[in-house]
Amino acid sequence: MLVYGAMIKDRLAQVQQHIKDICTRINRNPKDIVLVGATKYADISQIKEAVAAGLKTIGENRVQDALEKFAILDKERVHVTRHMLGHLQTNKAKKAVEIFDLIQSVDSIRLADEIEQHAAALNKTVAILIEVNTSGEAQKFGVHPDAVPALIEEIGRCPHVRLLGLMTMAPLTEDQDAIRKSFRDLRELFDAVEEDFGVRPYVEMRYLSMGMSTDYEIALEEGSNMLRLGKAIF
Numbered sequence: 001m002l003v004y005g006a007m008i009k010d011r012l013a014q015v016q017q018h019i020k021d022i023c024t025r026i027n028r029n030p031k032d033i034v035l036v037g038a039t040k041y042a043d044i045s046q047i048k049e050a051v052a053a054g055l056k057t058i059g060e061n062r063v064q065d066a067l068e069k070f071a072i073l074d075k076e077r078v079h080v081t082r083h084m085l086g087h088l089q090t091n092k093a094k095k096a097v098e099i100f101d102l103i104q105s106v107d108s109i110r111l112a113d114e115i116e117q118h119a120a121a122l123n124k125t126v127a128i129l130i131e132v133n134t135s136g137e138a139q140k141f142g143v144h145p146d147a148v149p150a151l152i153e154e155i156g157r158c159p160h161v162r163l164l165g166l167m168t169m170a171p172l173t174e175d176q177d178a179i180r181k182s183f184r185d186l187r188e189l190f191d192a193v194e195e196d197f198g199v200r201p202y203v204e205m206r207y208l209s210m211g212m213s214t215d216y217e218i219a220l221e222e223g224s225n226m227l228r229l230g231k232a233i234f
Contacts, residue, residue, distance in 0.1 A: 007049075019227070028220070034226040036209075037229060038228045040060065041234065047073070055233070057083060058080050058081070115158070116160050134168045140169060148189060162204065163205075168209075179215050180222060183218060
């Protein structure tokens with residue numbers, strides 16, 4: 001049971017223990033799970049507290065917010081892996097390539113091309129995930145599941161882009177069956193991509209990013225190995 005009034009270090013410990021308990025129950029290794037602290041609503045002091053308590057990866061939703069926060073973290077020599085979680089506009093791709101270690105929200109070849117252009121200029125290989133809309137909700141970003149293979153083929157023409165997996169967001173609903181189906185559909189797509197594209201040099205299906213503060217137990221049960229938790233930690 002998560003206690004939201006606790007200190008950040010205590011909440012982080014509670015989350016980590018909960019993940020261990022879930023993994024024990026479903027016979028998975030908790031060391032295989034990457035915990036991303038979603039810092040959209042967290043300030044610098046909260047981020048620093050979480051990192052000091054052992055959080056190794058943070059994720060931001062907006063490039064402008066990330067630029068401001070990361071500049072302070074760099075100045076104060078706070079070392080943490082940094083992910084782009086939110087929708088990335090093509091006109092923000094240049095800065096995203098410069099400051100993020102992984103971009104989780106690639107959902108078009110146009111965006112992949114922009115990332116390639118800026119990565120090439122920096123002589124840098126950029127790690128990405130493809131964001132997939134498995135819920136079918138019109139208001140959500142992400143490529144349609146049926147369009148994923150074609151997008152991967154196009155990404156193959158981007159020598160400075162490396163595909164490391166898939167990401168999705170569950171539908172905004174209390175219906176746990178709908179949430180579970182959204183996650184299961186992504187896991188099945190992940191397996192299919194690994195089988196069909198796993199030998200490509202630009203594809204390494206390492207991460208299945210699904211699960212947020214309200215639904216990460218279901219996500220773990222359905223195979224997620226990367227969780228994006230904000231409220232549960234901060």
